Amino acid sequence: MNLTRKLIKAHLVSGEMTPGEEIAIRIDQTLTQDSTGTMAYLQFEAIGTDKVKTERSVAYIDHNMLQSGQLNADDHAYIQSVALSHGIYVSKPGNGICHQVHLERFGRPGKTLLGSDSHTPTGGGIGMLAIGAGGLDVALAMGGAPFYLVMPRVVNVELRGRLKAGVTAKDVILKVLEKLTTSGGVGKVMEYTGDGVKYLTVPERATITNMGAELGATTSVFPSDETTKAFLEAQGRGADYVPLSADDGAEYDEHLVIDLDSLVPLAACPHSPGNVKPVSELAGKKVDQICVGSCTNSSYLDLMKVAAILKGKRINPEVSFTVSPGSRQVLTMLAKNGALADILGAGARVLECACGPCIGNGQSPKANAVSLRTFNRNFYNRSGTPTADVYLVSPETAAVSALTGVITDPSGIELPDIKMPEKFLVNDNLILRPEEFKDVKVVRGENIKPFPKTHPLPDSLSGEVLIKLGDDITTDHIMPSGAALLAYRSNIPYLADYCLSNCDKEFPARAKAKHGGFIVAGSNYGQGSSREHAALAPLQLGVKAVVAKSFARIHKDNLMNNGILPLVFADPVDYDKLEEGDTVAIFDAPDSVRCRKFNLVVENKNLNIPLRLECGERQIKMLLCGGSLRMAAGGDPE
Ligand code: MIC
């Protein structure tokens, strides 16, 4: 058996482990972060569970850090109080990015982790089955419910050989993205094996599993081995180690070989993590901004390499260079060993240990800028500057380019031998343990508005095609983030006014004027984030169904959880027949849901378009009763 199937089998609650079938698994740990957390905890409160039912649940505050006005601080206070009063640990602002801190302090090989953030698979770097989901699914898991998912196909990604100098874990995952594209992982788990695994440290493995999210994969996983053991021991958590790997001769559904020795430094070009080119082809392009950080590349090891490259040198005066350490542990260790002084000495701007520029929360580059980032996403306008070109690269490429001021290939670079520490500096005083807090009163700021209500599915749905979109529409298109909007993550009516504004500024007003309607899209609709807001904002605007060529996993679940139908064209060529402004209707909607087949009547064109609903029996019930919360509350499916 392969490792993925072993992990699933050990947690299986219901269903057959046949790829494509719906299964349910027990969840051992959950994580939330603040930008999806407020909604998740409102939903958790609505479920009415007194104390969390998982082995460990942690609420991180790492995304909405800018306290410009009271809104974010109010949300932080809500999250802290609601978490502590329900037996959930809190990682306070300043402690670091959820995925980095979870790996350091809480993750355990062999356990399942469900997180309200799409990069939760970072935990696969230590052999966890770690999956990103919408806040509602995480809320339900905190209440003890299993997590439902489609049994994935398992891809064996065999790593052969060893990386050359200047080539990194980031280049490994960029290579996988180049081969498979941003939808190539949908319905799959990427399981890494091969002789190359032993040369990769835990942070390197975590870079790879983290960015597996960009493949659309359910998750990615590495074995838990001596390297994992040494990492956990260095974190003072040796007792959490268990060895885990695939059996010899294990079977897989697919096989991909990556020759580490033949890899070269790579970059993802604007505006997709799948638009990969060798750095050598981009070399010489003038750079305006470079940002090191994010949950992909902000570990101790990453920043030590950056410090070694910058030591004693001057960052090109034309470049704005920022560093956001992944955690306070990382920052403290760099401060103690002098590497921070090397980074500062070269002219870097050191930001707080948080997501920061990765979610467009500050450091938007100037107009038409070229920005090199060690992050995982370069979706259109995610940086907050629509005209900027963002390239995703490794910390090594970022640091050498910072010195030259142009994109520079770090191949062959000689670095001092930077070892994983034998002991990490452990200081958990920004982690609040619920047992230490009695009688906590939940503080609800004025910005927290109720989430939109869903209703049982009506007999028929009708309205206009409100917008027609192309392929690969990201959640950053559907529900933009950034400093200006993040503070409103608990205020859906406010956010709804920006829904799809990255595609068409008039969309929210049009949707309101028409009292809702339909969205038509191409393939891979909703790739990217787990933000439920990308379903809740359309719900608020009265969107009844999204008709697309295909969907990304988490977003599709979010739509169904909130009672919006995600329908696919039975024949993708029918996409061409629909236009904005068409008047469409679905009659016998409940029966159509039950048989998963729909007829979209295009009234103004006298056309019928066959559509399909790809989902399991449980989701059928959920859609009939109007979403996941209504079903959890015992809503009558009929
Ligand atoms: C992201 O990287 O897009 C985010 C911001 O972390 C999101 C969560 C969110 O939108 O709050 C994610 O990855 O799920």
Ligand code: SF4
């Ligand atoms: Fe934060 Fe960026 Fe990671 Fe999302 S991808 S969790 S915004 S650092």
